[in-house]
Amino acid sequence: MNFSFSDEQELLRKNTARFLEKNLKPYVRDIDAKGEIPVEFFRNAGENGIISPLIKQKYGGPSLSFMDSVIISEEIARVDTSMATSVYYLLNTSWAYVLQKYGKQELKDKLLPEIASGSQFIGIASTEPSGGSDVANITTSGTVKNGKIIINGEKMYISGALEAKNNGGGHLTLVKTDQEKGHKGITMVYVPASAKGIEITKLENMGRMGISTAGIKYNNVEVPEENIIGEINEGFYYSMDGFNHARIMVAAACNGLSEKMLEEGLGYIKERKAFGKSLSDFQAISFEAADLKTEIEMASLLNYKAAYLADVDNPEFYIYSSMSKLKSPQIAMDTVKKVMMWFGAYGYTKDSGIEMSARGIFSYLVGAEGALNIMKMIIAKAILK
Template sequence: MDFSFTDEENILRENTKRFLEINLQPYVKSIDKDGVIPANFFKKAGENGIVSPLIENKYGGSQLSFMGAAIISEEIAKIDISMATSVYCLLDTSWAYVLQKYGNSDLKKELLPEIANGNKFIGISSTEPSGGSDVSNIKTTGEIRNNKIIINGEKLYISGAIEAKNNHGGHLTLVKTDKNRGHKGITMVYIPADSDGIEINKLENMGRMGISTASIKYNNVEIDSNNIIGEVNKGFYYSMDGFNHARIMVAAACNGLSEKILNGGIEYINNRDAFGNKLKDFESIAFEAADLRTDIEMVKLLTYKSAYLADTNSNDQYIYAAMSKLRAPQIAMDVVKKIMMWYGAYSYTKDAEIEKSARGIFSYLVGAEGALNIMKLIISKAILK
């Protein structure tokens, strides 16, 4: 067992950090305030191979491992603590992975280079007004007629819907192609967000303002059957593969944020005076720092292990990804809450900026990339069988 990163991984981290300090740091305030990540950032991130890093060289990507992608996800969240930029990039990373693994060659040639260079967004459209956890019960239909698939229905809380519409990207969308077969009757289709018959309505969120979530209504949307991913009625399995890998990226982003927030907090308690001491001299605070540092270290190791298992195609990968997704957002929230207490009233102001990380992290507690109870369901089923 080797706990060290390779030279390439260390260089990747350093280069990513430097790139983000120059190209993302100047925009982090405006991303949260104005709700937009500058398109120019994605163009430059694409040129540097970090916007969707699993895409193979032959499609213009940097063909990194899941470990490499997790390192990038961590570093992005350290800079944009609102989580918006990490969410955008981790969706691009995870769903381009699914397209690359299961999509047909025409679609891959058309889309992957554009995703890799930061021009187009790709996300996942699964959740519906009737619920997100119970994927097998989706209602949106896909009727295959000649060489088309006709989509009708509605999706809800879909990340990146507006961005996809604006940059001619789209979503891997789950539709029912056989209503009598539960999860075995679901097909995955790539649906461009600017297709005729699509209506997108943005939701007003509490956080991660730089990336939209929206409802997407499909009214007789005609999609070329070439956009069907893999085999008809296998979409549920492709989506689970995607979620199992996306959860590593989510956990890595949460861990990056936790580390950044804790480091800021430690600097603060080293310098802040109270009752003739520094805050760090009070054991109640110093011990909290020790607990938080330990929690972060634990969950980082868990997340790296799930990236390693993904890179080695382990059958247990999904269990570790679920464990990482279960713990990383909860630890991040705990870190943010405790460090807000260290900052006192200052934390409650927008100047401190820490509040936006609380708003961002909450998306991963309530449901994005799978609700926490669903992670427990996955883990318990695996260990109790």
């Protein structure tokens, strides 16, 4: 059992960190304050193969592995600790993977090169106003007629809707094509944000300000039948495949953030003096740091295993990706909280940047590819079957 990265992966991490230091770090505060990631970043990231790294070379991508993608995700979260860029990356990586795996050739030839270059966004539209976890009970309808699929309904809390509308792209959208069959009547369709009949309403979040969250209404939206992903009524299974893989990217971002926050915290407690000693000399703080370091290491190793199992196509990888999604956001939130408390009043100010991280990481706790209790349900079902 080898716990080391290859020379190529170490170089990938180093080059990614260098690229992000130059092309993303200078804009992080503006991303949080102004609510927008610079379009130029996506183009530059595409040129460097780190915006959607699973896309194959024949479509203009770098053909990287899930483990490689985890490395990139960790590095992005270390630089943009608001988590906005991490969400954008997660969506473009995971749902381009689903399009590449199940989409029709014509659609793949059209979209994947644009996504790989950073010119277009791709995300997932599954959550509805009535809830997000119970995908089987969506009500948005899709009717196949005269070579088109006509969509009516509403999605809610959809990430990247405005980016897709303003910069180009769309979402893999789940619709009911057979109302009587429950989850076996769901179809996945690629719907560009520019399609006639789409109405987008921005929602205001507490954090990760650089990527939009919105409601999307579909009023007799027509897209070509070629935009149907895979087979009709198989969309539920495609979406579950996507979510299972996306959870690896979520956990990686959380782990990258945890590492960065702990690094900053350790630097602070070694320098800050109180009662004639460094804060790190107090066991109450040093023991807390020891616990955090151990938990972050555990979370990272667990997620590396999930990525490895995904790369070798092990059918049980989804259990480990669910475990990672269960633990990594909680550890990240705990790390941010404790580091903020080490910093004291300064940690609570916007100058420190820690509060920005606290607002961002909360989105991974409340949802983002599955709520924590849903992860427990998946794991329990797997180990009890």
